[in-house]
Each structure stands twice: as C-alpha cells, then as structure tokens.
Amino acid sequence: MTPALTGADIRGRHLRRRQARDRLMRALLWCSALAAVTPLLLLLMFVVREGLPAFRPSLFTEVPRPLGESGGGVKPAVVGSLIMVGLGTFIGVPIAILAGVYAREYAGSRLATVIRFLIDVLAGVPSITIGLFVYGLLVAPMHTFSGLAGAVALAILIVPTVARVTDEMLALVPRSVREAAYALGVPRWKTIARVVLPSAKVGIATGVVLGVARIAGETAPLLFTALGNRTVSTSLVRPMDALPLRIYVYATGPYRSWHQQAWAASLLLVLLVLGFSLITRLLLRRRAPGPD
Amino acid sequence: MLTIRRRIFAALAAGGALAALLLVSACSNGGSAATPTSQTGTPAATGTSPAATSSVTPPTNIGKDDKAQVTGAGSTAIFPFLSKIADIYQKDVAKGVSINYQSIGSGGGIAQFTQKTVDFGASDIYLSDKQMQDIGAPVLNVPMIHWAVAVTYNIPNFKSELRFSPSTIAGIWLGNIKKWNDPAIKADNPNVSLPDLPITPMHRSDGSGTTMNFTSFLAGTSPDWKSKVGAGLSVNWPQGPGGKGSEGVTALVKQTAGAIGYVELSYALQNNLPVGAVKNAAGNYVKPTLQSTTDAVAATVATAPADLRFLIVNPPASHPDAYPIGASTWVLLYKDYPASKSSEVKAMVHFFWWAIHDGQKYATSIDYSPMAPDLVKKVEVALKSITVGGQPVLP
C-alpha cells in the first residue's frame, strides 16, 4: 500500500463518492414515491375493511333510525346526492363548456388569458366560502335551506374543472380541421359547434366525469345550503341530504352503527371516484396514444 | 309552478285535516299524558254535532291525515327523543308527515329560527327578551321535555362510580385540576383509588343549550367560574378540545382515555359511558336518573311562568334528592305563520300536540323526564294560540 495517492485514485474515490450519493438520492426518490402512494393504499384498505360490513342493500333502501337504535340506512343521502349532483352538473356543465369555447375560440389572446385566469381563480376559491355565498344568494332570501341551493353551490364548483378541460381539449384539435371547414365556407360558429366540439368530445367528457366525481364528494358548500335531511325528500325547495354530509355527521357522532354506515357510505363514494377515474383513463387512452 | 304545487298540497292537507277533525271531534279526552287515545278515528264521532269550540281539547292524533314535510333545527340534546317520537309518529299516527330535524345545536336552532329558514327551532334555553325582540314577530317558547346534563368520563379499566362537587367540576374545566388523582377529586371520592392520568375536559364547539345549563350551574355554585368564564351558549373556554354537538362531545369522550365531558344523559347511556354523581344544594351526591331529574323539575316547574321560560339548574336544598344540573328543551314557534305554509304548520302543530301528550310516554325508555301534567296544560294553551294566516291551527 503506497502512502501517496495518484490523481487517478483521487478521481476514482471522488467518482465513487459521487456514485454513492447518486444511489442514495435515487433510493430517496423511490422512497418518496412509496411515501406518496402509501396513504392512498392505507386509506383504501381501511375504507374497504370498515365499510364492507355495512355495505348492504338496506344501506340504500332504508332511512336513518332514531338515535341509539341500530339498523337503517342512508337512502335520503343517496337520493339527495343524485338530485343535487345531477342538477349541479346540468346547470354548471353547459356554462363551463361554453366559457371554455369562448376562451379558446373567440377571445383574443389577451382576453383569453384573462378568462383562463378567472377560471383558475374560481378553481382556487375555498369551497366553504361558496357555501357562504349561496347562503346569502338563495337560502336567506328564500327562507329555507334547499336542494336547489345545494345544487347551485355544486354547479359553481364544477365550472372551473370542466371549463379548463374544455379549453385544453379544444387546443388539441388541429388547426387544419378548422381551416378545412372555413375553406368550404362553413361559418365559424357552425365549425365550432359541429366540427371542433365533436372532435374534442371525448376529452370534454373526461372533464365532466372528473368534475362530477369532485362535486359528488363535496361537503363544505352543502353545510349552509342543503343542510341535510333525515327523510327522503325530492323537493328542491326543502332541505336535502347528501352522502358527504351524512358521512360528516355520522363520523363525528358517538354511535357505532353511525360509524359503520359512515364507512360504508365512504366506500360508495370512493368506488364512485375510483370508477370515474378509471373511466376517464380509458377514454383518454382510446382517444390518443400521445402524451397525457 | 312551485306555488301551484304548494297550493295543491295545502288544499289536500287542509281537506284531510278538516275531515279528520269532523270524524273525531267528539273523541276529546282531556289531553293528559296519562291517557293515550286510540290511534284511529272513532265511528261514534260521526253522530255528534261539530260543536267543537276553542275550549274543547282536540284529540291527540288530530294530525293523522296531514301530509307535509316539516323542517326543524337546533338542540342536539333533544335529538334522541325527537328522532324517536318523530319515527313513531310517522309509523303509527300520520304516515304522510315527515319531521326533518337537523341537530345543529341550540345556538343554531335560535339562529335559524331568527333567520326564518326553518319551520321550528329547538333550544335547551328559552329565548331572551332581546332575542325575541330581534325576531320582530311574536314567538312562543314551548317546552317539550326535561333531561339531565350528565358528567361523563372515560378512564380505562376503571369500574368505580365517581362523585363530583361543583367546585371540582369547575376546577377541572378551568384547568386547575390536571390529573385524575388530584386531591380535590380524591376528597369527593374518599374510597376510590384514582389513576395518575391526565384529565382532558371536552366542551362543545358549537353554541349549545347544554353548555348554557352546565355553565349556569357552575356560575351559580363556583364564584371562581362566575368571574373567569360565566354562563352562555358558548363561552370562552379556558382549554380543552371542542366537539360539535352532543354527538361530537360524546364521541370525543369515548375516543379519549382520561376524558371528561358534559352531555345530555341518554347520549352517555346509549354509548355505555359512565356518569358521575354531582353534589346538590342539599349536600347530597346525586346520580342523574329519571327520578332525580323529575325531582329537580318539580322544584321549579310548579311555579313556571305563563311565558314558559324557566331554568331548572340548582334546585333548592328543600329537594334533597334532586339532580342539580337538570335542563329542558323548548321548541321555538312563531305565533302566526304565513298562509303559504299552511300544510307544514298544521302538520307541525299537530305533531307537537301529539308529542306533549302521547309522545311523552316514550321519554322514560330513553332516560328523558316527561313533563308534569300541570306544565302540559300550560303548553296546551301556548300551542292553541298558534295561527296560520290568522286562523287558529288547533280548534
């Protein structure tokens, strides 16, 4: 062993140290990926484990029992969620798609930036403040909490998601498509409505599905608008229940049967969200092999 | 379109109610809690002349042909009782009536009643003069039921029953008593070996009548509490976690070793949590039970004023077996409702009419104390004064 180090030795040791650090950092990055997926896996595991025992038909067909009595179900919440999410989608999606069309097809580039910016701003508004807004807009003047107010709050929440996706999807429609139509003398609006939008329909549908999945799980904006209902109600001018509201009440309560039903209702919501996400994946994969 | 639908509903319900009224008008029975009426109309009634005047007490099942959805919100303490009787009412009396009650806390009941967003509010504390003024329309405080504020705790592997003096309770929530084996708790429980476990006092994060009754009790018995915290629906808590509603506090106590909380009795018992005995004015440690609550009620309610506003905490020493933290829940009603709400209001008043009579008998099975006959009489007068569009709802 020679005491003196050659340049090659130093470079070699230096290189080894660099490679060791490289390996370490790569390992850490793998770890962070693991850390990122673990919560989801744990959450899914527990939702399935705790939710399955109460995941029975009676969960969907029965109304809540009086406090302290076991049994019953969350039918009012299932019905209410269907109505409010449906109506919220029905109100919000057309506005969102048309706003997306305006941003991409009509606005000048500067105005488009403004619209896009506004859409992003709306996406960033905390959902609880939307609840406050709709309370002032509908609940206080109508003198009743209502399914309508809940649906409007959800409609506001779905707009940014769908508008943004519409905007992005329209951008992917090749310019040549529009030019071909223009060249044949098709008016611009007809080109958009009959040629451009249909070519982007799969992508837009993806956005709608994502938006529906998002609003189906929203609780905060419903606290002051739909309020909740322990009986099955289909009236839009009366308080209405929703699955997330019911989960919130049941999760923070003391009763064992409430907890079981909260888990089961969560399982339903999670299945819905997972299912929707998988659908969008499939839609997107079918659409194009390009980067996603 | 909506108004048309509402009108049709109103017409249907009004017609139904009228028919029911004619059928059973002779079947009046004095209306005391002790004599439940038959659940169906009596055929014999058809023969008698419809001479019903306001002095005649209508049958308790007067609302059996109503069809409406009634919305109420407020007190979480009455929720177990109200959900039970609403369920029975819909099953056995009026199939077409659903009572949608949201337990958002007494503060919420008062707030939403004031905002006129619900048909009725429910609160464990009557409306103050100022609150009634703010509403700007005549309102009624209608008592429904009595109950006890239980001091409940969660000490793992601990079987003994604990006793608390008011100053100990105040000390725990003020944060002066930090461990379960504190000398103050030992003094109340000389023969019990207490663990060296931190105490976590839980309180209500929402505006709560349970809090109001509990803090009124403490303010009335502990000068320290009165000067530092005071009494209210929601006070400036010195420490500890807050749970939403009686449900939330019960859940927190259940999930936390070393926790102590105050909730309506049935929440504690339904969840198998132990409840402590509390020292009353006579110096006795009394457990919250049906009997001890009824004793507490008897001390005050006999002298209840005509406006039905009273508190039953700290009954005098002349009632040695009374539990010191009794409470009542009031239903908050407007004296006059708009005619557009006719069907809802009729269904609601009929339901409460049934609730103060037949409904009371379901109280004891879930640890509430029914109202005394004297009080029911006073409540009858209040319910009869309610009008919809100027017309009285009850005959």
Place this chain on the structure above:
Amino acid sequence: MTAAPYEPGRVRALLARRRPGFGEPIFRIVVLLAALTVLATIIGLVVTMTVESRRGIAHNGWSFLWTSTWDQVRQVFGALPFVYGTVMTSVTALALAMLVGVGVALFLVELAPAWVARPVGFMVEMLAAIPSVVFGLWGIFILAPWLQQHVELPLHQRLGWLPFFSTYPTTAVGNFAAIVVLAIMVLPTVAAVSRDVIAAVPRSQREAALALGATRWEMMRLGVLPYARSGILGAGILGLARGVGETMAVTMVIGNSPTITLSLFKQGYTMASVIANEFTEATTALYRSTLIEIGLLLLVITLLINVGARLLVWRVTGGQPSGGALQ
C-alpha cells in the same frame, strides 16, 4: 373514434344547409355570456361577502386581525387564533408535502420506468380525487389514534423539551393529526404541478449535464432543479392555497379549540373550520357578519396566494394551464 368529423361528405352536408343567418352573432353572445358568468360569479362572491361582512368589519375594526378573544356572549371577536391555526397547519403541512411531492415529481419524470411511473402517477392523482370528508373519517378513526400512539407519544417522551412536542398528547385529535392529513391532501397538487414544471425543462439541459459526465442525481440537481425552481415554488404556493381553504378533514381532526400554541399536540382551530362549525348557529347579526368577515379574509388570502402561484407557474410552463385536471 368513429368517422372523422371533417370527412368531405359531412362537410358537404353542412354546407348544403348553409344559409345566411344570425347563427354567428347569437353563438358569439352565448359563449360570451358563459364566460361572463364566471366573472359574475367571482364578482358576486366578493361583493356579497363584503356587503354581508360590513357590520362585522365596522364593529371589529382592524384589531380583529391581531386579537385573540373569541367570545360570542360578550360579542368580542378576534380572528388571530383562526388565522394562526390556518397558517401554522397549512405551512407545516406544505413543508411535509413538498419534501415528498417534489421527490415524487422528480421520480416520475427522471427516474421511474414507464411501468412504474404510470401507476404511481395514477395513484397520486387518485389521492386528489378522494373526498375530503373521507380523509376526515379515516383521520378520526385510523390515522389520528395511530399517530398519537406511535408518533406523538415517542416524540413527546424523547423530545419533550422542544416547545413543539412539549404537551402530553392526551387526545388523538389536534394540530399534529390535522397537519398530517393536510399534508396528504396537498401532496397531489404539489406533485402534479412540480411534475409538469420539471417535464417542461428543456431536454438540452439534461443532455448537457449528462454530456459533462454528471450522474443522474447531479443532472437533476444541476440541470433540472435550478431551471424549475420558480415553478416548483409556484407548485408549493398552489398547494398552500389548497391547504388554507381545506375545511372538512381539518375540522374533523384538529380539535376545534381557539388556542394559539406552538405545541403540535394541542388542539387548534382554522378559519375554514370555525365557519363550518359556527355559521349555522350565529345567533346575532353581528356574529354572523363576523363569520362572513373571516370567510372574506380567507377568500382574499387564497386569491392572493393563487394569483401569485399562477404567475410563477405560467412563467415556467409558458402560459399553458398547468397542474393537470385532477387537482
């Protein structure tokens, strides 16, 4: 896809039905109205909340922002405990989320083989789609009790001299549980935006670093991260905005006690939670107005944070909307 929409036959069919009309102006007006609806909603939101909080603003004054009494009996309101709770939990949660989130983003773009990147990316996006209330449920019953036993207690026993860990964790709910839940919820935002930003770094940056003999990590550290820095900062700020506005899960696990404390094991309160808990029960007009004032404050804070973040991210990704549709 079925028949291409621009096939000649279809276009001819369109032309055949062509007649001069009002289609164009009407369509233009309709889409303009839709865009204006977005604007109107935002304006309506701000105006309604400003108007309805006027009473509170007038009564509470500026000291609302730095006083800490919250006493609805005496009608004395100070928002500091809620502002503090919001900032403390979301900033700490963000720090945790950034640590993991940027790591995941680098992993997905630079390191992972496609068969790993696809499912990992999907799972992280899924995390964003799980409803807040489900996180809350899981937090109350599973995560918080586990953290209390296996993280908080050991930390208190070993590092109890630090102010953060000085309180004995008596309850499962509290600031710490809220921070961890929040970190998990913010993670997908941070990861998704960082991934977009990192993917937008020109390939030449990487090739240059590799050509100079850099290892993969050195390439990331020297070639990629400096270039993406401001975008990653933007990702963090976007995550912060999401954390600040998050309501349900936090309300369910934070303990709802308006105390200002450094201790992570005590209970806290946030602006969104106090609105969720108390708005329906505000018994006086002033109290209600004050809660709306907190809502307005929350709105302004999130809007400012969002605007800042968007500007940063746009600078890097060149004006394209970013962050994926899923956040």
